[in-house]
Amino acid sequence: MATAVVGSRIKRREDPRLITGEAKYLEDIKLPGLAYAAILRSPYAHAKIKSINTDNAKAVPGVIGVFTGKDFADVNPLPCAWQAGGVKNNANTPRILEIDKVTFTGAGVAVVVAEDRYTAEDALELIEVDWEPLPVVVDADKATEAGAPQLHENAPNNICMEWSCGDEAAAEQALNSADVVVKQHLINQRLIPTPMEPRGCIAQYLPSTGEYTVWMTSQAPHVMRLLMTAFVFGIPETKMRVISPQIGGGFGAKIFLYPEYCLVTALSKKTGRPVRWMETRSENYISTTHGRDHITDIEVGAKRDGTITSLKVNTYANLGGTLSTIAPGIPTTLYGRLLSGAYRIPNIYCHVFGVYTNTGMVDAYRGAGRPEATYVVERAVDLIARELNMDPVEVRRKNFIPPDAFPYDPIILRGLKYDSGDYDKALNRALEILDYENFRHEQAEARKQGRYLGVGFSTYIEICGVAPSAWIGLPGEGWGAGLWESANVRVHLTGKVVVTTGSQSHGQGHETSVSQVVAGELGIPVEDVIVQHSDTLGTPFGYGTYGSRSTAVGTVAVYNSLQKIKEKAKALGAHMLEAATEDVVFEDGKVHVKGAPDRAKTIQEIAGAAALAYNLPQGMEPFLDDTSYYDPPNCTYPFGTHICVVEVDPGTGSIEIKRYIAVDDVGKVINPMIVEGQVHGGIAQGVAQALWEGAVYDENGQLITGSLMDYALPRADFFPTFELDRTETPTPVNPLGVKGAGETGTIAATPAVVNAVVDALAPLGVKHLDMPLRADKIWRVIQEHTNGG
Amino acid sequence: MQVKITVNGTTYERDVAPRTLLVHFLREDLGLTGTKIGCDTSQCGSCTVHVNGLALKSCTMFAVQADGCEITTIEGLAQDGVLHPMQESFWEKHGLQCGYCTPGMIMASIALLQNQPHPSEEEIRHGLEGNLCRCTGYQNIVAAVKAASEKMGG
Numbered sequence: 001m002a003t004a005v006v007g008s009r010i011k012r013r014e015d016p017r018l019i020t021g022e023a024k025y026l027e028d029i030k031l032p033g034l035a036y037a038a039i040l041r042s043p044y045a046h047a048k049i050k051s052i053n054t055d056n057a058k059a060v061p062g063v064i065g066v067f068t069g070k071d072f073a074d075v076n077p078l079p080c081a082w083q084a085g086g087v088k089n090n091a092n093t094p095r096i097l098e099i100d101k102v103t104f105t106g107a108g109v110a111v112v113v114a115e116d117r118y119t120a121e122d123a124l125e126l127i128e129v130d131w132e133p134l135p136v137v138v139d140a141d142k143a144t145e146a147g148a149p150q151l152h153e154n155a156p157n158n159i160c161m162e163w164s165c166g167d168e169a170a171a172e173q174a175l176n177s178a179d180v181v182v183k184q185h186l187i188n189q190r191l192i193p194t195p196m197e198p199r200g201c202i203a204q205y206l207p208s209t210g211e212y213t214v215w216m217t218s219q220a221p222h223v224m225r226l227l228m229t230a231f232v233f234g235i236p237e238t239k240m241r242v243i244s245p246q247i248g249g250g251f252g253a254k255i256f257l258y259p260e261y262c263l264v265t266a267l268s269k270k271t272g273r274p275v276r277w278m279e280t281r282s283e284n285y286i287s288t289t290h291g292r293d294h295i296t297d298i299e300v301g302a303k304r305d306g307t308i309t310s311l312k313v314n315t316y317a318n319l320g321g322t323l324s325t326i327a328p329g330i331p332t333t334l335y336g337r338l339l340s341g342a343y344r345i346p347n348i349y350c351h352v353f354g355v356y357t358n359t360g361m362v363d364a365y366r367g368a369g370r371p372e373a374t375y376v377v378e379r380a381v382d383l384i385a386r387e388l389n390m391d392p393v394e395v396r397r398k399n400f401i402p403p404d405a406f407p408y409d410p411i412i413l414r415g416l417k418y419d420s421g422d423y424d425k426a427l428n429r430a431l432e433i434l435d436y437e438n439f440r441h442e443q444a445e446a447r448k449q450g451r452y453l454g455v456g457f458s459t460y461i462e463i464c465g466v467a468p469s470a471w472i473g474l475p476g477e478g479w480g481a482g483l484w485e486s487a488n489v490r491v492h493l494t495g496k497v498v499v500t501t502g503s504q505s506h507g508q509g510h511e512t513s514v515s516q517v518v519a520g521e522l523g524i525p526v527e528d529v530i531v532q533h534s535d536t537l538g539t540p541f542g543y544g545t546y547g548s549r550s551t552a553v554g555t556v557a558v559y560n561s562l563q564k565i566k567e568k569a570k571a572l573g574a575h576m577l578e579a580a581t582e583d584v585v586f587e588d589g590k591v592h593v594k595g596a597p598d599r600a601k602t603i604q605e606i607a608g609a610a611a612l613a614y615n616l617p618q619g620m621e622p623f624l625d626d627t628s629y630y631d632p633p634n635c636t637y638p639f640g641t642h643i644c645v646v647e648v649d650p651g652t653g654s655i656e657i658k659r660y661i662a663v664d665d666v667g668k669v670i671n672p673m674i675v676e677g678q679v680h681g682g683i684a685q686g687v688a689q690a691l692w693e694g695a696v697y698d699e700n701g702q703l704i705t706g707s708l709m710d711y712a713l714p715r716a717d718f719f720p721t722f723e724l725d726r727t728e729t730p731t732p733v734n735p736l737g738v739k740g741a742g743e744t745g746t747i748a749a750t751p752a753v754v755n756a757v758v759d760a761l762a763p764l765g766v767k768h769l770d771m772p773l774r775a776d777k778i779w780r781v782i783q784e785h786t787n788g789g
Numbered sequence: 790m791q792v793k794i795t796v797n798g799t800t801y802e803r804d805v806a807p808r809t810l811l812v813h814f815l816r817e818d819l820g821l822t823g824t825k826i827g828c829d830t831s832q833c834g835s836c837t838v839h840v841n842g843l844a845l846k847s848c849t850m851f852a853v854q855a856d857g858c859e860i861t862t863i864e865g866l867a868q869d870g871v872l873h874p875m876q877e878s879f880w881e882k883h884g885l886q887c888g889y890c891t892p893g894m895i896m897a898s899i900a901l902l903q904n905q906p907h908p909s910e911e912e913i914r915h916g917l918e919g920n921l922c923r924c925t926g927y928q929n930i931v932a933a934v935k936a937a938s939e940k941m942g943g
Contacts, residue, residue, distance in 0.1 A: 011880055018888030019876040019895065021823015021863035028822035116817075118808065196827045196835060196889040196923050248825070248889025249923055281828035507887030507924050673883045677929060681886065684926030708832035708921070716927040717914040745926075 006520040009673040012512045013526070014505070023246040026200040026217050027278045034202075035064050037264055037277040038120035040110040040127050041287060042102040045321070045358035045701020046149060048132040049100055052110055056126035062119035065271050066127065068110045069099035072266055078257055079231040081223075082329030084163040084354060085478030090155035092356065094322045096232075096263040103151045103321030104360050105701050106286030108259055113271050117278075136701040140316035140355040141295050151321060151356045160319055160354040161328055165336040166412050171349035174310030178301025182383040187770040188372045190293035190318065190695040192285055192711055193365045195506075197248025199288055200278035201261045203268035212240045212268065216261050219250045219504050220544025223481075225536050227257045227325070228265065240265075244534035247506035251685070252364035253288050254506065255546050256325035260287075285706050290695055291365020293318035294331065294372050300380040306388055306395040310347040311339060313376060317362075319354050324363035326479075328354050333477040334369025334463070340410035341377035342423045342461045342639055343399035348412045358701040364546060366685055367746040370462045378458045378751035379768070382758065386767055392755070393431065396459045400424055407732075416471060418461065418637045419731045419739075421665070426727045427459055430641035430663040433723055439645070447763055452648040453658075454760025458752035461639040464666075464740025465552025465733070467632045484631035485549070486540035487557035489518070489565055491624035493611035495604030497522065497529045502542010503554035504534045508678070508742065510550060513670045514558055517736070521562040522603050523589020540627055548638075548740030551670065556734045557630035564626040572610055573601045575617040636731045636739035640664035642683070642748040644756040650786075653779025655691060655757060657720050662748065665727040667739030675741045676724055682745015683722050688714045689746075690753035694772045712772070761785070792856040796821065797865030805852045812836040814852035815862060823863040823892050827921065834920030837893035837900075838862045844900030846893075846919070863892035866899075874940040875899050875933070884933030886924035894920050898934045906942040910935070 017023040054066040075096050083089035097108050110127050114120035135149035142148060143158040151158055175181050202215040218224050221242040229237045247254065260277055267275045279288065294315050301310040317331030336350035367374075381399070385392040400423045401408045407417035439455060446453040466472065469482035486502040497518055503510060515529040533539060542554065566586045573591025574581040577599055584591050592600035601609075606624070609615065613622035645659040662679055669675050692712035696704040705711040730737030750771070757773050758766055764785035769777070793802050796819060805814055815821045815838070824847060827835035836847040839861040866873040875895050878884065885891040894917070901908065901916040908916060913934045914927065922930060 012883065015880045015885065015888075018885055018891055019863075019872070019879050020867055021821070021892050023888060024822070025825070025889065027826070028816075030820075118806070194923055196833065196887065196921065197825070198827070247887065248827075249887035251923070281830065281833070509886070677883050677886055677925060680926035680928045681924045682926075685923075707830045708828045709830045713832075713921055713923070715914075715918045715921065716931065717911075717918050719914075719927060721910070721931075722926065722928055 005516050005526060006670050009671060010512065010516065010526060012509045013515060014509065014511045025197055025246045025248055026202065026215055029202055029215055029245060031202065031204060031274040033273055035113050035115065035271060035273040035275050036117040036120050037111055037113050037267060037275050038117065038124050039108045039260065039277065040124050041283065042105055042107045042109055044102060044131055044133050045105045045136045046134040046151065047102055048134065049098065049102065049109060050130040050132055053128040054110060057112055057123040060119060060123040060126065062115040063123045064113040064115065064273065066110065066112050066123065067270065069095060069097035072096050073099060075262065075266060076232050076234065078259060078262065079227055080323045080325065080328065081227065081480045082326035083478050084161040084328040084332040085476060087161050087163050089161045089328055090152065090159065092152040092155065092322050094259045096259045096266060104358055105703060106360055107321065108263065111263060111267065113267055113275055136358045136699065138357050138359050138697040138699065138701050140293065140318035140357055143355050143357045144316065144353060151358065155356055158356040160323065160356055162353055163332045164349065164351040166349035167347065168349040171310050171312045171347040174347040175299055175301040175312060178309050179304040180387050181299055181301045182387050183299050184379065184383055184768055186296045186298060186376065186379060188292045188294040188296065188375055189771055190362065191291045191365055191689055191693050192695050193251040193253035193291055194713055195249030195251055195253060198279035198281055198284040199254065199258065201264040202274060202276040203265040204274040205268040210239055212265055214240060214261065214265050215243045215245055217247055217254050218244045219254045219506055219546055221504060221534055222502055222536055222541045223544055224257055224261065228262055232262050242536045244504055250506045251366040252291065252368055252546060255544065256289060256363055282707050285711065286360055286703050289324045289361045289363040291362060292372060293362050296376060298376055298380055300384055302384045302388065304388065306384065306390050306398040308343060308345050308384060308399050311345050311380060313339060313350040315352045317352055317354050318357050318359060320359050320361035321356060322361060324361040327361065327363045329479060330364050330369045335373045337413050338370050338373035338463060339377060340412050341374065342401060342459050344401055359697050360703065366682065367743045368547065370743065371686065371747045371750055374458065374460045374747045375751045378460065378755065382755045392457055396427065396457065397424065416634055419634060419733050420729050421637065421639050422727065422729055423459060423639055426639060426663045426665050427641040429725055429727060430643050430661050433661050433725060434643050434659065452650055452760040454646050454756045456644045456752045456754065456756025456759055458642045458748045458755065460748040461637050462743060462747045463635045464548035464638055465632060465636040466547035466549050467553050467635060469631050481543065482631065483543055484629050485554040485557045486542045486627065486629050487554065487561050488540050488627040489558060489561040491565060491603065491607040493608050495524065495528065495607045497524065499529060499531045499558055500539040501531065501533050501554055501558065502540050503550040504545040506545065508545065508550060509674045513551065513674055514555055516670050517555055517559055518562060521559065521566065524603060548742040551738045552636045552734060552740045553630060553632055556736055557628045559736055560628040560630055561626040565624050568624055569603060569606045571617060572620065573606050576601050576606065576609060632733055634733045636667065636733050638664065638666045638739040638741065638744055640744060640748060642752040644752040646756040646760055648757060648760045648778060650782050653775040653782060655773060655778065657687065659723065660720060661723045663725045663727060664744050665729050666741040666744060667729065667731045668737035669728065670738065678741045679724060679745045680722055682743060683749045684714060684719060686746040686749025687753050690750045690771050690773060692772050692774065790853050792853055794855050794858055794860060796860045797862060807851065807853055809852045810848055811850040811852050811855050812847035815847060821862050821864050825889055825892055827889065832921065834897055835890050835893040837896040837920060839896060839900065844897050863895060875937045878933040878937035878940065882929050882933040882936055884925065884930045890920060890922045894922060894930060898937065901934065902938050902941060907938055
């Protein structure tokens with residue numbers, strides 16, 4: 001009974017405050033004397049700042065101050081904390097306000113602080129900037145060509161870094177000896193993450209102590225404090241407290257240190273007032289990071305029986321005008337090293353240019369590198385199937401890593417091994433739900449009637465629980481820190497449990513799932529647990545929440561502390577029962593003498609005794625309290641099969657998703673309801689990339705899709721009901737057997753949808769389509785293929 | 790300008806600037822921060838409230854236009870600590886993750902059921918097209934509205 005709570009669909013403990021409007025998000029926080037900031041952003045994608053005149057703005061009643069980059073010349077540029085491993089990175093990072101030059105539309109150049117936001121916005125319009133516009137380049141491949149506008153002096157041809165992994169000679173040789181080779185040019189378009197809450201920051205400075213308190217919309221408050229104090233301001237870490245209040249989604253975009261967070265912090269000192277800045281959605285679109293944006297050429301070689309022998313990939317990754325916090329790590333480690341997918345591909349080579357262009361910064365967006373890799377791999381498999389006229393399911397099976405091959409070393413992963421998997425099992429379950437055989441009959445019938453019905457598969461794997469520090473850190477993959485997680489568990493005198501964690505929940509439901517683990521281990525009601533997070537005061541250092549790592553790394557730290565607390569409870573319980581420690585067991589929330597369940601002390605009684613400390617065994621410290629730091633020995637590798645069925649209307653080019661089936665294996669599941677929710681949301685974002693979303697810059701570097709009017713964020717009526725199922729292959733990497741579920745949907749869905757549409761249009765000779773597959777594009781493709789072009 | 794606006798049963802008389810948006814009046818002047826702002830183009834629906842019983846995006850209306858109106862916000866739904874059936878259903882069906890779109894989504898969903906007490910899945914999806922959610926893929930929101938319609942409509 002005690003452990004049944006893990007694996008059960010309990011309602012989320014964080015929801016009551018969210019469904020009543022009680023939760024306090026950043027913009028809901030109001031401090032006495034609060035002042036409001038508004039930021040002037042560059043209207044040009046590439047320009048020199050010749051001068052800025054703020055006199056008229058300063059004269060507006062209610063304006064407290066107007067500042068430009070020159071006022072903060074003593075503040076360091078932001079750090080780039082993950083540079084591509086093993087190669088030189090020509091890093092250029094933003095300043096809190098740019099001083100001489102901007103390299104993308106939306107870069108901040110001046111700020112107004114006023115008594116209210118309306119006044120701040122009014123004054124903003126009165127700032128005069130003398131700009132000298134410069135030539136612009138927005139495409140990553142074009143930016144590297146001779147004669148392209150140059151963005152940064154230290155980055156010739158706009159190349160930030162050139163990185164590769166795998167064995168080029170072996171991949172070449174295998175291509176040369178392959179029975180078939182397919183080449184394909186692929187675009188993985190730029191996306192805008194769009195958490196429903198934009199970004200914001202409030203800072204307060206206390207002159208008497210020199211301490212800052214900073215509230216920010218961050219997925220990683222501890223890291224923010226570290227980066228701001230040690231790298232940007234050069235002050236002791238002890239002089240800053242960072243708090244992430246209730247956070248309205250992140251999807252990666254709230255991992256990073258942004259100029260505005262540092263700016264608002266600096267303003268709080270400069271103005272002597274607490275200052276709040278909250279992004280508008282339009283600001284969010286031009287100044288918060290974007291995701292993806294790869295231009296890729298692949299060559300995939302195979303034997304005639306469908307065995308894939310080689311994959312060679314060349315990618316131009318657009319990093320934007322300046323580097324965001326971990327930008328270079330995404331299209332390198334998190335991309336290239338996943339290119340084996342779920343398959344035994346003996347020869348892989350991946351070469352990446354990280355390129356500056358006059359566009360907004362690009363960094364991690366849900367999946368971060370892994371969706372891009374999965375798109376390459378899953379399209380490559382389909383291209384081979386098509387070339388050989390084989391069933392794409394058969395080609396997948398032919399190349400799957402078999403269950404008995406785990407732990408499997410895909411070589412390209414440089415030292416790590418896939419933990420566990422049964423790829424065929426998930427595939428078979430998904431095929432069963434679809435009734436594949438019957439579907440192909442239906443499809444054949446439909447084709448006879450001139451209907452374009454298609455099915456697409458994605459038998460993906462991903463890397464979750466991104467860690468081992470020794471693997472990902474500077475000497476390896478270039479991450480400039482560790483990637484362990486922390487937790488403290490305290491059982492108070494009353495038997496109530498306080499967990500503090502370095503992870504940060506911004507919609508994932510950690511307060512519920514962590515409580516379930518605690519309740520299961522200690523045999524107490526879930527209601528007796530409180531999970532505190534997101535405040536550097538009172539929680540142990542943690543790297544934050546991203547990369548599907550909070551359960552597979554963060555919650556394991558909680559679990560490890562619980563084991564140590566149970567050990568101590570056993571020792572104390574035995575003492576209370578006048579028994580030897582080796583003669584008692586911890587079970588169902590009690591310590592009892594083996595074979596005599598009635599001779600027992602409850603965890604509450606033991607916690608009380610530990611806290612009162614009137615009678616402890618010799619040498620035992622008071623209180624049940626433990627802190628763990630967990631650095632896993634490996635990442636975890638969820639997998640599964642997603643199947644999408646579409647019908648394309650040849651008259652309009654519009655695509656109807658008829659069915660969407662997802663069979664995921666995320667290892668052990670703590671709360672199936674939460675996992676399903678994560679998968680639903682991920683699928684929606686992945687499908688949206690395939691069909692609708694795409695950030696578009698014009699040739700002048702203006703973001704055409706600069707608001708929710710223009711960017712095709714999906715609505716409720718865009719989707720069918722997704723059909724979900726699971727297989728459960730625990731990971732041996734951690735004692736909970738959990739792998740991670742936050743990103744599976746976005747990683748898996750995109751190629752499943754594209755493969756389905758290509759399959760639907762296969763009778764017309766269509767072999768590949770670049771996303772997004774909007775109706776106008778599909779209609780044109782159909783016209784070209786039916787009317788001879 | 791002087792306005793008299795009733796919000797969640799309490800009547801407020803305030804002097805507001807003519808350009809003050811209703812959503813800012815609710816959040817900044819009255820401190821009712823449950824209503825959220827997610828965009829600046831009236832697409833997202835996070836700011837949906839009820840004005841004289843109709844669902845309305847409070848970023849599309851000036852506070853002065855609400856003079857004399859009765860407004861209900863997310864804070865006004867639960868009565869004496871008892872959740873509205875729609876709130877309950879969102880909780881039970883996991884119709885929220887980050888919670889930011891939730892107040893607007895709940896207000897829009899209640900209005901949807903007022904017009905269509907027994908909507909089909911398609912009607913729910915269509916009826917909520919003015920409210921964006923980035924977390925849930927909408928699936929559990931649809932389930933929540935369905936569950937609420939069963940609870941409320943009998």
